[in-house]
Amino acid sequence: MHLNRRQPPLAAVAKHGLLSSQGISRYGGLLAVLALLVLLLLVFFPSPGRRPASALLSSFYPADDDGPESRWKDYTVARAAAFAARNDTLIVTAVSEPFLSLMNNWLISVARQKRQDQVLIFAEDYASLYEINRRWPGHAVLVQPAPDSQTAHNYGSQGFYNITSRRPSHLLSVLELGYSVMYNDVDMVWLADPFRYLEGDHDVYFSDDRPAVKPLNHSHNLPPPNSKGQTNVCSCMIFLRPTRGGKKVITSWIEEIQKQHWSEKAKPHDQPAFNRALGKTAKEVDLHLLPQAAFPSGGLYYHNEDWVNRTRGMHAIIHNNYMIGLQNKIKRFKDNGLWLADDHADESPLGQI
Numbered sequence: 001m002h003l004n005r006r007q008p009p010l011a012a013v014a015k016h017g018l019l020s021s022q023g024i025s026r027y028g029g030l031l032a033v034l035a036l037l038v039l040l041l042l043v044f045f046p047s048p049g050r051r052p053a054s055a056l057l058s059s060f061y062p063a064d065d066d067g068p069e070s071r072w073k074d075y076t077v078a079r080a081a082a083f084a085a086r087n088d089t090l091i092v093t094a095v096s097e098p099f100l101s102l103m104n105n106w107l108i109s110v111a112r113q114k115r116q117d118q119v120l121i122f123a124e125d126y127a128s129l130y131e132i133n134r135r136w137p138g139h140a141v142l143v144q145p146a147p148d149s150q151t152a153h154n155y156g157s158q159g160f161y162n163i164t165s166r167r168p169s170h171l172l173s174v175l176e177l178g179y180s181v182m183y184n185d186v187d188m189v190w191l192a193d194p195f196r197y198l199e200g201d202h203d204v205y206f207s208d209d210r211p212a213v214k215p216l217n218h219s220h221n222l223p224p225p226n227s228k229g230q231t232n233v234c235s236c237m238i239f240l241r242p243t244r245g246g247k248k249v250i251t252s253w254i255e256e257i258q259k260q261h262w263s264e265k266a267k268p269h270d271q272p273a274f275n276r277a278l279g280k281t282a283k284e285v286d287l288h289l290l291p292q293a294a295f296p297s298g299g300l301y302y303h304n305e306d307w308v309n310r311t312r313g314m315h316a317i318i319h320n321n322y323m324i325g326l327q328n329k330i331k332r333f334k335d336n337g338l339w340l341a342d343d344h345a346d347e348s349p350l351g352q353i
Contacts, residue, residue, distance in 0.1 A: 084138065108348045136350050184236070196316075204245065206288075208223050222289065298319050301319070302322070
C-alpha cells in the first residue's frame with residue numbers, strides 16, 4: 001500500500017467489510033505494523049532539512065540507559081551553559097535540597113523580569129539535580145564531588161562552608177567557557193531587572209554588605225577597608241565578564257579559600273576570602289561597586305524603614321542576609337511581602353515545591 005495514495009471514503013470502507021469484526025481481526029495486525037513503520041521512518045529518516053526526532057532528544061537529554069534520573073549524572077557544565085545562555089550571559093545560583101523552596105521563591109522573582117530562561121542552577125546534591133531537571137529539564141548541573149547537602153546548613157557551619165567554598169570554582173568554569181555570569185544566592189528577591197545597573201564594561205560588579213547608609217551618589221570604587229584593614233563586599237551578588245580581569249579575581253578568590261581551613265574556632269566562609277581577592281587584584285582589575293539603593297544588604301533593608309521609604313522604587317535585588325536559619329529567612333520574607341512561593345508558584349518554571 002502506498003502511504004500517499006488517497007484512501008476510499010469511510011462509507012466505501014464499511015461497504016467492503018473493513019470495519020466489521022472480521023475486518024478488524026484480519027487487518028488490525030497489519031495496520032499496527034504499518035503505524036509502527038511510519039513512526040520509525042519519521043524518527044530515523046525524516047524529510048530533508050528536518051532533524052531526526054532521535055537526534056532532537058539526544059541533543060537535549062544526556063544519553064544514559066539507566067533511567068530518567070541518572071541521565072543527568074554526566075550532564076556537563078559546558079552543555080548546560082550552552083543550553084541556558086542568552087546573549088552569552090547566564091544567571092547562576094547554587095542550591096541543596098533543603099533550600100529548594102527558597103530557591104523557587106528567587107526564581108519566581110527572576111521570571112517576573114523575563115530572565116528565567118537564562119538561569120543555570122548548580123545543584124549541590126543529586127536530589128536537587130534530579131528534582132529540578134525533572135520539572136525543568138536542562139537547567140541544573142552537578143559538579144563532582146558533591147558534598148553531603150541533605151541538611152539545611154546554617155551560616156557559619158562547616159556544611160555551609162563546604163558548599164559556599166565551591167562557588168568560585170562554579171563561576172570560573174562558566175567564565176572559562178566565554179560567558180558573562182551573574183551570581184545570586186537563593187535568599188534574594190528581584191524587584192527590578194538588575195542588568196540595567198550594569199553600566200560600562202567593567203570586569204567585576206558587586207555590592208557593599210555594610211548596613212551603614214551611603215549617599216545616593218556614592219563612589220563606585222572598591223569601598224575603603226575598616227579599622228582592621230578589611231572591606232565588606234558581599235560575595236552573594238556578583239556579575240563577572242569573561243575577561244582576564246574577571247578570571248583573575250575568581251582565581252585569586254579560589255586561592256584565598258584554599259589557604260583557610262574550617263574549624264570550630266575559626267569558622268571561616270567564602271566572603272572574607274572574596275574581599276581579600278578583591279584587595280589583592282584591585283590595581284589590575286576594573287572593579288565596580290553597584291548602587292546601594294538598588295542592592296541593599298539585609299542589615300540595611302530590614303532594619304531601616306525610613307531608608308526603605310526614601311529609596312522606594314530604586315530597589316533591584318533584596319538580600320535576606322543578616323539572618324540565620326532557613327525558617328527565619330522565610331518568615332522575614334513573609335513579614336515583608338517578599339515570599340512568593342506559596343501564592344505565585346504558577347509563575348515558576350518549577351511549579352510548587
